Amino acid sequence: MTPRASADRAAGPGPGSGHGSGALSAFLRKEARHLLRDRRTLAILLLMPLVQVLLFGFVVRTEVGRIRLAVVEPAPDVATRALRHRLAAAGRFDVVAVLRSDRALPRLFASGRAQQAVVFPAGFADRLAGGEPAPVLIVTDATDPNTGSVMRAHATTVVRRYEQELRARRPATGDPPGRSPGGAAVLAETRMRFNPTLASAHLFVPGLVAFVLTIVSALMASVSLTREKETGTMEVLLVSPLRPWQIVVGKVLPYLALGFANVLTVLLAARVVFGVPVRGSVALLLAECLLFIATSLALGVLIATRTSSQRVALTASLMGLMMPTLMLSGFIFPLESLPAPLRALSAVVPARWFLLVVRGIMLKGVGIGHLWDETLVLAGMTALLLGVSARRLDVRLPGGR
Amino acid sequence: MGAAPGARGEWLARTRARLGASLRVVLALARKEVVQIVRDRATLVQLVVIPVVQLLVLANAASFEVRGARVFVVDEAPSPASRALVARFAGSGYFRVVGWAPSAAPADEALLDRRASVILRVPRGFDEALAVGDGPARVQLVVDAEDGAAAAVVQAYAAQVLAAYGAGAAASKAGGAAAPAATPRIEVRARGWYNPALDYHVYMVPGILVSLVTIVGTLVAAQSIAREREIGTIEQLNVTPVGKYEFIAGKLLPFWLLAMAELAVGLAIAHLVFDVPVRGSLALVFGAAALYLVAALGVGLLVSTTAETQQQAQFVSFFVLVVYLLMSGLFTPVDSMPRWAQWLAELNPVKHFVGVMRAVLVKGAGAAEVARPVAVLAAYAAVVCTLAVRRYRKTTA
Numbered sequence: 001m002t003p004r005a006s007a008d009r010a011a012g013p014g015p016g017s018g019h020g021s022g023a024l025s026a027f028l029r030k031e032a033r034h035l036l037r038d039r040r041t042l043a044i045l046l047l048m049p050l051v052q053v054l055l056f057g058f059v060v061r062t063e064v065g066r067i068r069l070a071v072v073e074p075a076p077d078v079a080t081r082a083l084r085h086r087l088a089a090a091g092r093f094d095v096v097a098v099l100r101s102d103r104a105l106p107r108l109f110a111s112g113r114a115q116q117a118v119v120f121p122a123g124f125a126d127r128l129a130g131g132e133p134a135p136v137l138i139v140t141d142a143t144d145p146n147t148g149s150v151m152r153a154h155a156t157t158v159v160r161r162y163e164q165e166l167r168a169r170r171p172a173t174g175d176p177p178g179r180s181p182g183g184a185a186v187l188a189e190t191r192m193r194f195n196p197t198l199a200s201a202h203l204f205v206p207g208l209v210a211f212v213l214t215i216v217s218a219l220m221a222s223v224s225l226t227r228e229k230e231t232g233t234m235e236v237l238l239v240s241p242l243r244p245w246q247i248v249v250g251k252v253l254p255y256l257a258l259g260f261a262n263v264l265t266v267l268l269a270a271r272v273v274f275g276v277p278v279r280g281s282v283a284l285l286l287a288e289c290l291l292f293i294a295t296s297l298a299l300g301v302l303i304a305t306r307t308s309s310q311r312v313a314l315t316a317s318l319m320g321l322m323m324p325t326l327m328l329s330g331f332i333f334p335l336e337s338l339p340a341p342l343r344a345l346s347a348v349v350p351a352r353w354f355l356l357v358v359r360g361i362m363l364k365g366v367g368i369g370h371l372w373d374e375t376l377v378l379a380g381m382t383a384l385l386l387g388v389s390a391r392r393l394d395v396r397l398p399g400g401r
Numbered sequence: 402m403g404a405a406p407g408a409r410g411e412w413l414a415r416t417r418a419r420l421g422a423s424l425r426v427v428l429a430l431a432r433k434e435v436v437q438i439v440r441d442r443a444t445l446v447q448l449v450v451i452p453v454v455q456l457l458v459l460a461n462a463a464s465f466e467v468r469g470a471r472v473f474v475v476d477e478a479p480s481p482a483s484r485a486l487v488a489r490f491a492g493s494g495y496f497r498v499v500g501w502a503p504s505a506a507p508a509d510e511a512l513l514d515r516r517a518s519v520i521l522r523v524p525r526g527f528d529e530a531l532a533v534g535d536g537p538a539r540v541q542l543v544v545d546a547e548d549g550a551a552a553a554v555v556q557a558y559a560a561q562v563l564a565a566y567g568a569g570a571a572a573s574k575a576g577g578a579a580a581p582a583a584t585p586r587i588e589v590r591a592r593g594w595y596n597p598a599l600d601y602h603v604y605m606v607p608g609i610l611v612s613l614v615t616i617v618g619t620l621v622a623a624q625s626i627a628r629e630r631e632i633g634t635i636e637q638l639n640v641t642p643v644g645k646y647e648f649i650a651g652k653l654l655p656f657w658l659l660a661m662a663e664l665a666v667g668l669a670i671a672h673l674v675f676d677v678p679v680r681g682s683l684a685l686v687f688g689a690a691a692l693y694l695v696a697a698l699g700v701g702l703l704v705s706t707t708a709e710t711q712q713q714a715q716f717v718s719f720f721v722l723v724v725y726l727l728m729s730g731l732f733t734p735v736d737s738m739p740r741w742a743q744w745l746a747e748l749n750p751v752k753h754f755v756g757v758m759r760a761v762l763v764k765g766a767g768a769a770e771v772a773r774p775v776a777v778l779a780a781y782a783a784v785v786c787t788l789a790v791r792r793y794r795k796t797t798a
Binding site for chain 2: 040041044045048051052055056058059060061062063064065066107109110111112115128133134135136137138139140141142143144145146147148149152153156159160162163189191192194200202203212215216219223227307309310311312314315316318319320322323324326327328330332333334335336337338339342345356359360363364366370
């Protein structure tokens, strides 16, 4: 059994050192020693965020991978075969089945073996040759709307390109030279600013940093305070010359340092492994990270002042923070997609503001001039959270409820 | 039936008695867990109310659709054609015009400030190019790609608007003449099965429900043994004749019931509030859920037997949960992951269960189609529970 909590605070300078910074720094030293002594927890805290960002930096991506395609040719002919080869050669499709009829399609789709099907009619080539419109049915598994519409677009593109090829081979009468009737009259030249290749790692690594920091910091802060309550050593701290705010600061400061160590390792890994750029000032980025860790720790402190056991505090931190941070911060789903009431609600999620800051500095290279709003919101949140918890701590502790 | 069956009957009776005693122990332990949860009002609220509220609220957040993207127009030489184009953008419902300037500088500033997310630049001579028609008239789109998902969606919308505008312009010029009959023409008809309206609720609500139930179940399970160890009550249990199997079963049963109940409530909400279809058999869904929850809670208990403190247990289960959520195809498709990650995802019970849920509810898959993932879940449950029992020691180091 590891001796824990504050029972050993007698090891520090005695109460004789009185109020003020002496007691606080002794308390800080004690807390730091606690943190460093429990090697296993420390290893978990240092390694976990790093492993998460590395792992998910590779894994979380929204681009659609290879599409499992079924082709239905009731009567294979030159044109259907040519188009099937075009699809197979397009680099996006794995042709998993070539069928004579569409009867088996529902089962293929339900089991997930096929995601998309191209269904030809009989006599496809004849119709094309005769100048009749030749219909092609593209069936897409639209269970996931995003993937569904992307898959549909990919298949349509291949069919259209084949159509153009046919036209080029046999120029039709009456077409104005240089422009096919279906051709675009307005051509958009699109530039993706700040992340031209839409590399997923660049987009998600800032989000992962925000997400992991929020949860880990809030967990650390809430646990360290509630544990004192649970083991009864909070009473010991209370009768000590430390003021309530000093207790909070002493408890939280070592974790601020730990969180900052996490930021350094994670950012370094993002740079080396994923080549995520930092286009703005590194110093500013680190300062903002420090601020955000403080905000998240303050959140943990607030949770701790409102709960009496580790069990409740831990559940509150994870249950209350995990899904909202994941879904309302713009990490996965764009903020623009949120309905208005939820967009308003997302304003209370600290990670939402931090994410704007991190993306701004890393991808856009903006300076503090463009980030004042977000920075002030985070600072304000931290102050508010600490203020509320300090009051609760003041009221609560002397009562010893 | 004679003398020999008598011995066999005796053996049967003994086994039954032993099983009965075992069951009584499990039920007693389970009752203790239930009392502990119900007694603590705060925990009860967290475990029951928070998931339901989050399901109701967060289901609305899961969408990649972008409404009213803020577009800044740089119109270098305003003309009727350029004004008509901008009106198209504004009238499409996808875009909101937030600024209009003849030069690029203010637009760049707006992009950096995040007042705009798209710049539409209409160059000088756009109207002439459109009128002459020997080649496409060009415009430039600059999309803020700091949020890639939104950027891709916005680009697709813009392409749609431009295509419609271009077709309109071409038609008015050609006097509505149709394409000549001799041109080879392919008519593409597209159909989206299962979710023709491309409704995100249909896809995301089952996923969110599974994640919430998984988070709740894993957390309570992961805490339970570590907590007993930290408070010291585990020693009292260790000196009783309670067996290892009985101990784990007694922990598992109440959490399993809680999670199943939550899943049932969540499914009702999904169907009634969010119109998620139930096309397949509900019995199949609950059968898979029963297996899945044994596996998921078993992982929680496994974490709990290994951890020294609640804090450790919770950090490790946080890690496990994030792996569950981000590697399961809940939010981003498994098919887009790198090959090695797809193999890893096969080890993720959430992936299999979400797959079953979506297949049965939305696609109407039957037992034959989901046999493989269900078998994986069953194997998972068996392995995890065996491991949890073996890891649990009745002695303290």
